[in-house]
Amino acid sequence: MDDTPLSPIQRQSLHDTIVNRVRAMVYDGDLKPGAKVPEKMLCETLGISRTPLREALKVLASEGVLELLPNRGARVACLTGEDVDEMFPVMGALEALAGELACVHATEADIAELRALHYQMALHHTRAERNEYFAINQKIHEKIMAVAGNPLLVTMYEGLAGRIRRARYISSITSGRWEEAMAEHEEILNALETRDGQRLAGILKEHLRNKCEAVKEVLRKDAAEAASAAAE
Amino acid sequence: MDDTPLSPIQRQSLHDTIVNRVRAMVYDGDLKPGAKVPEKMLCETLGISRTPLREALKVLASEGVLELLPNRGARVACLTGEDVDEMFPVMGALEALAGELACVHATEADIAELRALHYQMALHHTRAERNEYFAINQKIHEKIMAVAGNPLLVTMYEGLAGRIRRARYISSITSGRWEEAMAEHEEILNALETRDGQRLAGILKEHLRNKCEAVKEVLRKDAAEAASAAAE
């Protein structure tokens, strides 16, 4: 991460490295939801022994990324509709807080950066470039979080956002909903520019509520695909 | 937990047991903030080997209860003023959400229970019974969380609340602030009874903001005590 001459040497413990590696494997889809996580195979892949790997699995389980079945190993947690229904209100509350704080703490430079991101995203929208749109979209939400200036808030939000990241990326947004989302983003930018924290909080909450439906839609599609794949 | 004849037998893994035991030791003050966590000693106390203990320490570190110093073991995380400043806004957002949801999902029985708790707490207030007051106080907030009907919300809130539990219990509330807190609780009950989610959310947020100051006060007192103890 940080390697400026004066910063203390980063000695990332093996354990931490493994946690991050395995988490990345889950988020990137190398380990599919519901799939068993074979200790032996992972040990060989990563070139480590079971002890640090198992420590990492326990941590990831406590994060909700994996679930541990007693005496039967770990499997990748798969998101149910109920999980998403629980996660989104919480994420909404956290984003709303971030919006409020951002309106207080944002510098003019921060707002300028968000404005630039917004219009870049709008461009991708008009060009119907979904992947690019979603990438910028995520950056905007991350930037608002960062500007809020509350590291704990960021950590907690990222923990939840990570778990649905795959679904958000692939999000099969309808063109109607896409228009709506862009309109919401116009409002988000506007609220930020006028530093209207309450309004921004409200918009973000609503924005997330809508996104929730989109993610659940993807989830249903995934489940259907998995079912048909299993039938073959 | 659940031992009805038909439920599967609950086999809590050793690892989970240890996580809970050590976390309890921290919350109950058996392990003091800033203190090193000696692996060897704990292994002997709990009658286990280092492997499962170390797994537990990693999990507790990821929860923020402990911090791991590379090659130098674990220590109990001590709350700084900044930590509290970060935690309370997040807790406020989560409680506000809980309030909103509670107004939607509470049954009349739930509200009756909260009303009973409220007036019991009011009694302890008039009698100036601090410990009893705080115990009921916590029960009320837990009940609102429970009524919200979002297990994830509860988990995340408990994670934060646990870390400041000690400080909240000992909270050296001034009599002026105590009056104010009771008035806020009157409003909380009232908002619930009228199922005014927005208002309840706002009150809870404000309530938490005030509590934040009280906790930081305790923290300063603790730090001062620790300093004078070290000087002896």
Added chain:
DNA sequence: TGTTTGAATTTTGAATTCATTTTGATACAC
């Protein structure tokens, strides 16, 4: 042919062992 039982294999849980790093103490130099 289908089901069930039981042994062999694999996998997981936990203890032990080994290697590395840190810590603490003593001796030595200045």
Added chain:
DNA sequence: GTGTATCAAAATGAATTCAAAATTCAAACA
């Protein structure tokens, strides 16, 4: 007397080993 260097002891990080439970597979039986 102070500060540094060196070495011993302790603690930590990670691999290995051992024991347990679960899974697999084949044989026996209905």
